[in-house]
Amino acid sequence: MGGKDVNYQVVYRDEMLENYRPGGWVFFQRPKECGGGYWLGRTYDDVYMMDFWRPVSLSEGLAYLMTVTHVEAKSDEFDVNFPLF
Template sequence: MGVSDTNYQIVYRGHHLEYFHPGGWVFFQRPKEAGGGFWLGRTYDFVFMIELPRPVSLREGILYLQQLKYESAS
């Protein structure tokens, strides 16, 4: 369900987020009937804040997170 050596978790269709870290990144997979893809956002107590205004592929979302990490390191 989650990826342990990265800074994000992935929740696939039909599963739920078992635990979260406040401010942690999470990908939620959308139903195929709704077009598929993933919502990318951050989890906080009682809220999931969507980061991007549209669903993304997992690859696109990971590249986005890598870019954020690169920019914050500069």
């Protein structure tokens, strides 16, 4: 599973997610018989919300997380000169 310095956890085949952080990212590894890859989503109380409609590779999922983290960090900035047209 992910360490304390990362914002995601990885649950490998035949393992369970013991502890989760509400709103935390989790990769669930799929069986090889089903094509492999990972399901990527967020965990909340009583629900797992998938962010992709298809399985992703670990590298593709990590690239997505870096992009999301970058966008979330700048989401509170306001650009007064932003053109609407």
